[in-house]
Amino acid sequence: MKKFLLWFTGVLAAIIVLLYIFDVDYLIKAVRVVYLHGKTTAYLDDYTHFDNRVVAKGTGQPWAVHKDYNEIKATKRLEEVHKELGTVAYLIIKNDSIWHESYYDGYGKDSKSNSFSMAKTIVTAAMFKAIEEGKIKSPDQKVGDYFPEFSKGFAAKLTVGDLSSMSTGLDWGEQYSSAFSITTRAYFGSHLEETMLKVPVIYEPGTKFEYVSGATELLAMVITKATGQTLSDYVSDKFWKPMGAENDALWQTDHKGGIEKAYCCFASNARDFARFGKLFKHSGKWNGQQLLDSTAVAKMITPKFAASPQYGYGTWLNNYLGKKMYYLRGHLGQFVIVIPEDDIIIVRLGHTKGLQTDTDPHSNDFYVYVDEAYKMMGFMKPNDGKGNELAMTKEEAEAQGMKK
Secondary structure (H helix, E strand, C coil): HHHHHHHHHHHHHHHHHHHHHHHHHHHHHHHHHHHCCCCCEEECCCCHCCCCCCECCCCCCEEEEECCCCCCCCCCCHHHHCCHHHHCEEEEECCCCEEEECCCCCCCCCCEECCCHHHHHHHHHHHHHHHHHCCCCCCEHHHCCHHHHCCHHHHHHEEEHHHHCCCCCCCCCCCCCCCCCHHHHHHHHHCHHHHEEEEEECCCCCCCCCHHHHHHHHHHHHHCCCCCCCHHHHHHHHHHCCCCCCCEEEEECCCCCCCCCCCCCCEEEEHHHHCCCCHHHHCCEEECCCCCCCCHHHHHHCCCCCCCCEEECCCEEEECCCCEEEEEECCCCCEEEEEHCCCCEEEEEEEECCCCCCCCCCCCHHHHHHHHHHCCCCCCCCCCEEEEEEEHHHHHHHHCCCCC
């Protein structure tokens, strides 16, 4: 046994040395944070294993509670999906009042969980705020103005607007399960800025949509340089405090005192995440105060490319049930869905995402969260004979005596 332990220790030490030699030592942290906790990918409460920067709250502004709060329970189908996919929070907000609220797996209204890529929408809002304040000239300002590493070749054409709209030409592999992908290095590594400045631009920016997390990370680095504040402090001052978030948020950093993992990793709760939905639904205005110019919000929720109608600037888009919907979206099925026509915000947080196919950019659970919310609110009418349930107008619902 003693010989075996010595042999095992020697092999382990050799592996660790090799990881450092080949510059993949971030895998040590990946194993410790993920696999040693029984996981196979990043997870909702992994923020507790990383360094974080506080996104400070100001004076809290509690949500209004609808007079019919939780009178209608989740549908059978919705509860099945909640169980199947490990939902931890599901909210329906109607007319800026919480109409339905459910929590699972020990989570509650103040429980923090990882936003994952919902943070990308927050970073884009921060970019447009910096433009509004004149700290960034426009969406057409070159990234090379801030980082000379992006001043040659295709990189010289790269703009902050390209970063926000995912049209960068960056050589970036968006693989979450590959140990050696740049996304994994960015998530677990401790030299994120150095990693970003080495990423080449391999085709002309601004020509097509290609979703890469590195785009948002580089955008956050620009915002930090342009504003002279950390990303967390800037978002706190411009959004989190004036929107009346009831809890401090946490933003993971690559190391203590380092830079935020801006493409993900904003830890908050369902009620406070929903505030961004309310802000966008009101075209950047919060309780009478214009926090973000309405033209910026309009740009965020408009496709940049006709060939990619599912994405605007930092925001996912969908036309469903004959209605324009847009949403914040994150790994494992984090959603803040905004349906302006019916004054609805739907928030879902959870452990697992629904099926994502090559033929639909929206995962199938998105439709469940929307459909079942409409059924609960009494705004769904019988199917059209083809198995499709259609949304009904308020007048149609009233005519049928359905509860709204």
